[in-house]
């Protein structure tokens with residue numbers, strides 16, 4: 001039987017990619033088939049190379065529209081036929097052309113307890129507001145900003161006022177949660193049905 005194929009899109013350091021690589025490198029049913037970045041200097045591309053995973057840099061500034069850039073990504077992904085497209089710090093909004101193509105097969109990780117703190121600078125806003133709890137969310141992507149159906153969340157008690165320390169703690173949660181969710185989706189324990197999330201976990 002062919003493996004469940006995962007593609008990762010990123011723009012930065014790729015610590016989540018690394019967690020996914022480490023989790024599935026010897027997995028019998030799940031494989032990481034390609035990594036795409038819109039940033040040339042993204043360290044995530046190096047992580048992919050080191051792990052012998054096909055990786056691509058596509059400069060979004062070369063495309064006159066969001067849709068044209070997304071079509072280029074889709075053209076690359078089409079060759080790999082991923083079962084799941086994983087956004088891991090991919091800092092671009094995807095157009096409906098892309099989202100609709102992969103609806104139910106496209107997930108994102110966001111550093112907040114959605115629906116709180118959509119958008120950017122989540123750690124700063126959490127600290128500014130003296131929130132008692134903070135966390136991470138993995139959700140299916142739809143055509144709303146950080147608004148798709150939630151697969152799972154992890155939370156922590158905010159016990160620091162240092163943004164770097166908080167970010168580090170959040171990353172640790174992400175590195176556990178994201179591979180876990182991918183595994184659940186690959187095993188059909190979490191999925192979308194008519195836009196509703198089904199969880200058998």
Ligand code: GAR
Pocket residue numbers: 010012013014015016017044088089090091109110111119171174
């Ligand atoms: C992660 O914290 C992820 O939640 C966030 O980017 C970081 C990427 O880290 N994503 C977003 O903010 C999406 N809106 P990484 O490159 O080390 O995996």
